[in-house]
Amino acid sequence: MTVTDNPALQDILTRATLAQQGETARALKKPQSLKRVLRMAERALDRAEQTIAAVSEVLPPPAAIACQANCPYCCHIRLTASPPEILLVLNHIRENWDEEAILALRHKVKNTDAFTRGKSDEERAQMRLPCPLLKDGSCSIHSVRPLSCRAVVSVNVKACKQAYSSRMENGVPMHEPQHLAANAIGYGIYAGLVDSGYGVENIEIVAALADGLTNSDLGRKWLKKQISLPS
Numbered sequence: 001m002t003v004t005d006n007p008a009l010q011d012i013l014t015r016a017t018l019a020q021q022g023e024t025a026r027a028l029k030k031p032q033s034l035k036r037v038l039r040m041a042e043r044a045l046d047r048a049e050q051t052i053a054a055v056s057e058v059l060p061p062p063a064a065i066a067c068q069a070n071c072p073y074c075c076h077i078r079l080t081a082s083p084p085e086i087l088l089v090l091n092h093i094r095e096n097w098d099e100e101a102i103l104a105l106r107h108k109v110k111n112t113d114a115f116t117r118g119k120s121d122e123e124r125a126q127m128r129l130p131c132p133l134l135k136d137g138s139c140s141i142h143s144v145r146p147l148s149c150r151a152v153v154s155v156n157v158k159a160c161k162q163a164y165s166s167r168m169e170n171g172v173p174m175h176e177p178q179h180l181a182a183n184a185i186g187y188g189i190y191a192g193l194v195d196s197g198y199g200v201e202n203i204e205i206v207a208a209l210a211d212g213l214t215n216s217d218l219g220r221k222w223l224k225k226q227i228s229l230p231s
C-alpha cells in the first residue's frame with residue numbers, strides 16, 4: 001500500500017482541499033474585497049499547518065523533520081505560488097518592514113528578476129540563485145511563506161546539502177504526507193479560484209515581487225481581473 005492509498009490520509013487530504021475550496025470561493029464573492037482575500041490566504045496557511053499535523057499523526061515521519069527557519073538549502077530553486085499567497089507576502093512586507101528594508105528588497109528582487117524571469121525549473125536549478133527573501137540565511141517572511149515552501153519537507157539535512165551542491169540533481173528525501181498536506185491546501189485555493197472565474201495562475205515569486213513592490217495597486221487590479229500576475 002502506498003502513502004496515497006492510506007484511507008485515513010486520503011480522508012484528511014480530501015476534507016482539507018474541499019474546505020479550502022469553499023473558503024476561497026467565499027472570499028472571492030462579490031462585492032470583492034482584498035482584505036477578505038488576504039484573510040483567506042492567511043487562514044489557508046493555518047489550515048496547511050493543521051493538516052500537516054493531522055497527517056503526521058496518521059503517518060509520522062521516519063525521523064525528525066530537519067527543516068528550520070534558518071536552513072536555506074532548498075531556497076535556490078524556482079518558486080511558484082497562487083495569487084492570494086503572493087498578495088499576502090506583499091502585504092506582510094508592506095505592513096511589517098520599514099522603508100529602508102523595502103527599498104533594499106526592491107533592489108535585490110530587481111537584480112534577481114533580471115536573470116530569472118521566464119527561466120524554467122531546470123534553468124533555475126542550474127543557476128542556483130538564492131530566493132531574494134533570504135536574509136542572513138533565514139527566510140525573512142517565514143510566517144507567511146508560501147505553501148510550496150511548506151511542501152518541501154526534509155528528514156535529512158545532509159541530503160539537502162547534497163541536493164544543493166548537485167544543483168538539485170540529487171533529490172531530497174521528503175516526508176510525503178506533509179508534502180501532500182501542503183499541496184492539498186494549494187489545490188483547494190486553485191479550485192476556489194476556478195469556481196470564482198479566475199484562472200489557475202501559478203505565479204513565479206521573484207517576478208511577482210518585482211512587479212508588486214513597485215505597484216501598490218497590484219492586488220486590487222488582479223482582483224478586478226484587470227491584470228495577470230507573471231508566471
Ligand code: SF4
Nearest residue numbers: 075131133134139149
Ligand atoms: S519564501 Fe522563504 S522559505 Fe520560501 S524559498 Fe524564499 S526564503 Fe525560502
